[in-house]
Amino acid sequence: MAIIERSSDILALPPGAGVARAPMGVFSRPRAKTGWRSWVSTVDHKKIGIMYGASSLFFFVIGGIEALAIRAQLAAPGQKLLSAALYNQVFTMHGVTMIFLVVMPMGAAFMNYLMPLQIGARDVAFPRLNALSFWTFIFGGIFLNTSWFLGGGADGGWFAYAPNTGVIFSPSHGMDFYAIGLQITGIASLVGGVNLVVTVLNMRAPGMTMMKLPVFTWMSLVTQVLLIFAVPVISVALFLLTFDRLFGANFFNVQQGADPLLWEHLFWIFGHPEVYILILPAFGIVSEIIPVFSRKPIFGYPFMVFSGIAIGFMGWGVWAHHMFASGLGPISVAAFSVSTMFIAVPTGVKILNWMATLWGGKISFTTPLLFSIGLVAMFTIGGLSGVTHAVAPADTQQTDTYYIVAHFHYVIFGGALFGFLGGFYFWWPKVFGYFLDDKLGKVHFWLTLVGFNLTFGPMHILGLQGMNRRIQTYRDGYGFNFWNFVSTIGAFIIALSVLIFFVNIARSKRGAHLQSAPGPDPWDGRSLEWSVPSPTPEHNFDDDPVVVHFDDWWHRKYQADETGRVVKVHEPEEIAMIGDGSRAHLPAPSYWPIVMATAFPLIGYGLIFNLAISFVGGLVLLGSMVGWALEPSDDEDQLPHGHDGNGHDDGDDDHAAPAAEREEVTVGD
Amino acid sequence: MTDTALGTPGAADHGHATSTGISNTKLAMWVYLGSDCLLFGSLISTYLLLRHRSVGGPTPEELFDIPFTSVSTFVLLMSSLTMVLAVSSLMRGDVRLNRIWLGTTAMLGAVFIGGQVYEFTTFYREGLGYTTNIFGSAFYTLTAFHGVHVSVGIVMLMSMLVMSFRGNLGPERSETVETIGLYWHFVDIVWIIIFTVVYLIP
Numbered sequence: 097m098a099i100i101e102r103s104s105d106i107l108a109l110p111p112g113a114g115v116a117r118a119p120m121g122v123f124s125r126p127r128a129k130t131g132w133r134s135w136v137s138t139v140d141h142k143k144i145g146i147m148y149g150a151s152s153l154f155f156f157v158i159g160g161i162e163a164l165a166i167r168a169q170l171a172a173p174g175q176k177l178l179s180a181a182l183y184n185q186v187f188t189m190h191g192v193t194m195i196f197l198v199v200m201p202m203g204a205a206f207m208n209y210l211m212p213l214q215i216g217a218r219d220v221a222f223p224r225l226n227a228l229s230f231w232t233f234i235f236g237g238i239f240l241n242t243s244w245f246l247g248g249g250a251d252g253g254w255f256a257y258a259p260n261t262g263v264i265f266s267p268s269h270g271m272d273f274y275a276i277g278l279q280i281t282g283i284a285s286l287v288g289g290v291n292l293v294v295t296v297l298n299m300r301a302p303g304m305t306m307m308k309l310p311v312f313t314w315m316s317l318v319t320q321v322l323l324i325f326a327v328p329v330i331s332v333a334l335f336l337l338t339f340d341r342l343f344g345a346n347f348f349n350v351q352q353g354a355d356p357l358l359w360e361h362l363f364w365i366f367g368h369p370e371v372y373i374l375i376l377p378a379f380g381i382v383s384e385i386i387p388v389f390s391r392k393p394i395f396g397y398p399f400m401v402f403s404g405i406a407i408g409f410m411g412w413g414v415w416a417h418h419m420f421a422s423g424l425g426p427i428s429v430a431a432f433s434v435s436t437m438f439i440a441v442p443t444g445v446k447i448l449n450w451m452a453t454l455w456g457g458k459i460s461f462t463t464p465l466l467f468s469i470g471l472v473a474m475f476t477i478g479g480l481s482g483v484t485h486a487v488a489p490a491d492t493q494q495t496d497t498y499y500i501v502a503h504f505h506y507v508i509f510g511g512a513l514f515g516f517l518g519g520f521y522f523w524w525p526k527v528f529g530y531f532l533d534d535k536l537g538k539v540h541f542w543l544t545l546v547g548f549n550l551t552f553g554p555m556h557i558l559g560l561q562g563m564n565r566r567i568q569t570y571r572d573g574y575g576f577n578f579w580n581f582v583s584t585i586g587a588f589i590i591a592l593s594v595l596i597f598f599v600n601i602a603r604s605k606r607g608a609h610l611q612s613a614p615g616p617d618p619w620d621g622r623s624l625e626w627s628v629p630s631p632t633p634e635h636n637f638d639d640d641p642v643v644v645h646f647d648d649w650w651h652r653k654y655q656a657d658e659t660g661r662v663v664k665v666h667e668p669e670e671i672a673m674i675g676d677g678s679r680a681h682l683p684a685p686s687y688w689p690i691v692m693a694t695a696f697p698l699i700g701y702g703l704i705f706n707l708a709i710s711f712v713g714g715l716v717l718l719g720s721m722v723g724w725a726l727e728p729s730d731d732e733d734q735l736p737h738g739h740d741g742n743g744h745d746d747g748d749d750d751h752a753a754p755a756a757e758r759e760e761v762t763v764g765d
Numbered sequence: 766m767t768d769t770a771l772g773t774p775g776a777a778d779h780g781h782a783t784s785t786g787i788s789n790t791k792l793a794m795w796v797y798l799g800s801d802c803l804l805f806g807s808l809i810s811t812y813l814l815l816r817h818r819s820v821g822g823p824t825p826e827e828l829f830d831i832p833f834t835s836v837s838t839f840v841l842l843m844s845s846l847t848m849v850l851a852v853s854s855l856m857r858g859d860v861r862l863n864r865i866w867l868g869t870t871a872m873l874g875a876v877f878i879g880g881q882v883y884e885f886t887t888f889y890r891e892g893l894g895y896t897t898n899i900f901g902s903a904f905y906t907l908t909a910f911h912g913v914h915v916s917v918g919i920v921m922l923m924s925m926l927v928m929s930f931r932g933n934l935g936p937e938r939s940e941t942v943e944t945i946g947l948y949w950h951f952v953d954i955v956w957i958i959i960f961t962v963v964y965l966i967p
């Protein structure tokens with residue numbers, strides 16, 4: 097009782113307009129269906145997915161500008177474009193931005209949008225938690241980037257080896273922003289992870305058994321399980337670093353007996369599963385694209401699934417290959433060498449299966465397929481250089497050289513990002529109801545491929561020649577000049593290709609009314625998202641789909657005739673859902689997720705600058721928790737009988753019943 | 766299906782089965798607890814790595830009062846028993862008894878937290894500050910993280926109690942109490958590990 101009453105003045109803080117006329121005041125749910133309010137209060141997994149995608153592209157531009165600054169500085173020997181201190185900040189923030197604010201949310205964008213559609217659900221298991229994880233992510237990303245205006249960005253490298261990132265060696269607030277900012281995005285990942293795992297396990301349509309799930313959904317599940325177990329480890333590492341930096345704890349204080357390997361172990365126990373968190377969603381995406389454009393089912397579906405699970409499992413046993421140069425001792429080095437070579441096996445299975453899917457297929461080389469083939473080729477190069485890291489003596493030579501930089505850009509850019517770009521072209525008509533231009537798309541692809549290889553290919557050579565990574569400049573006469581210059585040219589070609597991508601989006605959107613509408617199933621797709629109209633209606637499916645086969649949608653369109661030939665028996669338009677939402681009951685929007693998410697950066701700023709701000713953040717957090725718990729479970733308009741008739745004399749019950757219902761939801765976070 | 770989509774608890778109660786048969790909230794709690802295992806795993810490993818590396822005292826051997834901590838451990842373990850009784854009384858529909866056991870569980874948890882506060886202040890008076898040595902940093906961080914978990918559990922139990930007094934915690938909601946019970950037992954089990962590893966193993 098007391099809790100509930102105390103909350104009301106706090107609750108009056110932020111929720112904004114749209115609530116005044118509602119009889120339940122701040123506790124009623126927002127109603128906006130259009131305009132910015134509908135985006136701010138949405139709990140729709142599709143809108144949240146779109147927002148994840150848009151913000152990841154925004155951060156992609158920021159991270160890209162940082163990359164161009166790095167390449168401009170290294171274009172020729174002895175340049176003074178960036179000072180050494182600024183260079184440290186730029187490469188650190190480039191890495192942090194690209195990994196945590198671009199590739200991870202881009203994967204989350206596809207998972208949020210597609211995964212409920214692919215399993216035949218109306219939404220995720222906890223729609224408001226889904227909104228919370230998005231807003232927490234975006235505020236965490238903004239928090240990290242405000243460090244530029246508040247004393248400089250983080251400067252300890254993206255893996256932030258302590259004690260190098262302690263106050264002594266990194267006195268600015270940059271590393272505080274890093275530690276707290278990643279803590280915030282970690283909360284977002286954890287909340288999202290719990291939500292999506294429960295969704296896949298619990299919300300499948302009738303008949304959708306685990307071994308009928310599309311490969312993308314499977315890879316999403318593996319990714320989210322990895323996140324759930326990896327995030328707490330880096331959370332602990334970041335807590336220890338924060339306590340060291342802000343409260344004078346001794347975890348990384350070598351004079352007090354600290355072990356510098358502690359950070360490396362904690363970070364890489366998170367960090368290696370993290371690289372699979374980055375790549376597996378893209379693996380899932382190409383596993384959807386390649387069958388569609390080869391007009392064949394995926395080759396070896398169970399192998400695809402189990403190799404994904406195997407990668408996820410073995411990903412926990414290879415972390416120390418990042419630490420071969422740290423003096424672990426021969427037994428550890430040997431064990432981690434072997435496990436690292438082993439993990440190439442399930443990855444190789446996937447590569448083989450993609451090629452076998454293409455083999456003998458009726459291939460149409462659309463932009464999504466080009467990007468997918470780009471992934472298979474580029475990731476294979478990156479995977480092979482990865483195997484050279486598994487060989488410990490070779491790795492000792494390669495550690496901290498540009499060879500490493502080349503390797504991880506081949507797997508993360510050439511792997512994950514190629515997959516995502518293909519995914520954008522593939523699902524764009526489903527999401528927005530118009531195609532991206534295929535000609536411009538092909539220009540985009542070829543420029544990306546050429547620019548990418550020009551940028552990162554030469555880094556193999558530079559690394560083996562002995563050029564250190566993270567070095568602000570180099571002197572003439574080491575033989576580094578030519579390949580660095582080539583690499584810089586490549587980087588600007590990539591920038592041009594990104595520009596073309598944005599031009600493509602703008603032009604396609606402007607010309608959308610001239611295109612013929614994509615219809616529900618423009619590519620002759622295989623999974624359930626193609627059985628609903630484009631763009632997907634808010635309620636997804638008119639009725640719960642009933643699943644019989646793997647690739648169920650394809651099986652509804654094609655059947656074997658008497659002679660055993662597979663023929664098309666239905667046009668997609670005949671059997672697709674028509675988008676009639678009258679039978680659907682949707683979760684009502686809510687402002688509380690965004691309100692709660694503002695609390696985290698406030699607490700963060702307070703820890704760095706003035707604890708009073710943290711106190712305000714804490715109040716916002718508590719208030720929004722209460723508001724979240726007391727919010728009625730529905731928009732009144734959507735309730736069958738409305739509350740008006742019964743009156744609000746028994747307001748207590750009206751408030752309390754939803755409180756009881758929602759209590760359980762908050763338990764999850 | 767629609768109810769499940771809303772994430773409303775009791776969806777299972779209304780006959781809308783989830784794919785696994787376990788309700789969304791309960792499954793979410795299990796998944797979250799899996800994640801929490803890694804949180805405590807990392808903290809405990811950190812403590813094990815650092816506890817004997819201090820330069821200068823005080824050392825664990827000088828500070829720990831095993832009989833005292835054994836008693837507070839016993840109190841916390843008993844709270845698991847009362848938690849089970851709270852769930853089973855609500856399942857049988859005995860709301861009054863349920864309130865008693867919920868209150869007892871919260872109170873036992875609070876006694877444990879009180880013991881921890883007493884222990885921290887005693888250690889501090891005996892010269893172990895948070896920044897004094899590396900053992901101090903590791904010890905306080907690990908045990909405080911556990912203490913915060915217990916405190917969150919107490920807050921959840923108290924909200925259950927408030928709901929119960931407002932007449933909103935009947936047998937149909939016994940799964941809510943059960944889910945909170947999962948969390949509570951988990952926190953207890955973690956304490957058994959911490960007590961063994963930190964206090965008992967020299």
